[in-house]
Amino acid sequence: MINSTKPIDDATPLDDTSGLKLPKDKVYTLKDIYEKEAQNIANATIKYLSAPPSKKEAPFSYKWMMDLHKEMLGEIWEWAGKLRQIELSIGIKAYLVPVELKKLCDDIAYWDKNRTYDVFETAARIHHKAVQIHPFQNGNGRWSRMLANIYLRQNGEMPVKWQEDSLAKENPKRLEYIEALKEADKGSFEALIALHRKTY
Numbered sequence: 001m002i003n004s005t006k007p008i009d010d011a012t013p014l015d016d017t018s019g020l021k022l023p024k025d026k027v028y029t030l031k032d033i034y035e036k037e038a039q040n041i042a043n044a045t046i047k048y049l050s051a052p053p054s055k056k057e058a059p060f061s062y063k064w065m066m067d068l069h070k071e072m073l074g075e076i077w078e079w080a081g082k083l084r085q086i087e088l089s090i091g092i093k094a095y096l097v098p099v100e101l102k103k104l105c106d107d108i109a110y111w112d113k114n115r116t117y118d119v120f121e122t123a124a125r126i127h128h129k130a131v132q133i134h135p136f137q138n139g140n141g142r143w144s145r146m147l148a149n150i151y152l153r154q155n156g157e158m159p160v161k162w163q164e165d166s167l168a169k170e171n172p173k174r175l176e177y178i179e180a181l182k183e184a185d186k187g188s189f190e191a192l193i194a195l196h197r198k199t200y
C-alpha cells in the first residue's frame with residue numbers, strides 16, 4: 001500500500017516523465033509539476049465553480065466525468081482523461097473501472113432524481129466512490145474532490161476549500177481526510193459528510 005500521507009520533498013526531480021506534455025529538455029521538480037497542474041486545474045475551477053453549473057454544463061455522465069479529468073490535467077499529461085491500464089495500490093482492478101464508473105453515473109442520476117440523500121451526503125458519496133474506483137493514473141483525488149464540489153455548487157451549496165497545497169503534505173487535515181475516506185470504505189460516511197458540510 002502506498003503511504004501517500006508521507007511528505008513529498010518538493011525539490012525531488014520527477015522520475016516518471018512518460019506522458020509529460022511539457023518540453024523534455026528540461027528537468028522538472030515535483031513542485032514545478034504540481035504548480036503547472038494547479039494552473040491547469042484552476043481553469044476547470046473557474047469554469048465549473050465560479051457560478052452554479054447547469055445540468056447541461058455538468059451532466060455527471062460517463063463521458064463528461066472522463067472529459068473533466070482531461071480539462072484538469074490535459075495540458076500537462078497525455079494520460080489525462082484516459083482510463084488507467086495499470087494496477088495501483090489504491091483503486092479497483094483496472095479492467096473493472098469502466099463498468100464501475102458507469103454504475104457510479106447511474107447511481108448519481110438515481111440519487112439526484114429521487115433525493116435519496118441530502119446534497120452533502122450525495123457529494124460525499126460521489127467523492128468516495130470516484131476515488132475508490134481510481135479511474136486514472138494520477139489526479140484521482142483532485143478529480144474526485146472537484147466532482148463533489150461541482151455537485152455542491154450545482155445544488156446551491158458552496159464548494160469545499162480543500163487547500164490542495166496542504167493536502168499534498170503531511171498535516172492533520174490530510175490525515176483527517178484520509179481517515180474519513182477509510183471510514184467510508186467501511187460504510188460509515190459521517191466523517192466524510194462532515195467535511196463536505198464544512199462543519200469543522
Ligand SMILES: Nc1ncnc2c1ncn2[C@@H]1O[C@H](COP(=O)(O)OP(=O)(O)OP(=O)(O)O)[C@@H](O)[C@H]1O
Pocket residue numbers: 002003004005090131136137138139140141142143144167168178181
Ligand atoms: N490510504 C490512502 N492514502 C492516500 N490517499 C488515499 C487513500 N485512500 C484513498 N485515497 C485517495 O486517493 C487520492 C490520491 O490519489 P491520486 O494520487 O491519484 O490523486 P491526486 O489528485 O494526484 O492526489 P492528491 O490528493 O494527493 O493531490 C487521495 O487524494 C485520496 O482521495
Ligand SMILES: [Mg+2]
Pocket residue numbers: 138139140
Ligand atoms: Mg497523486
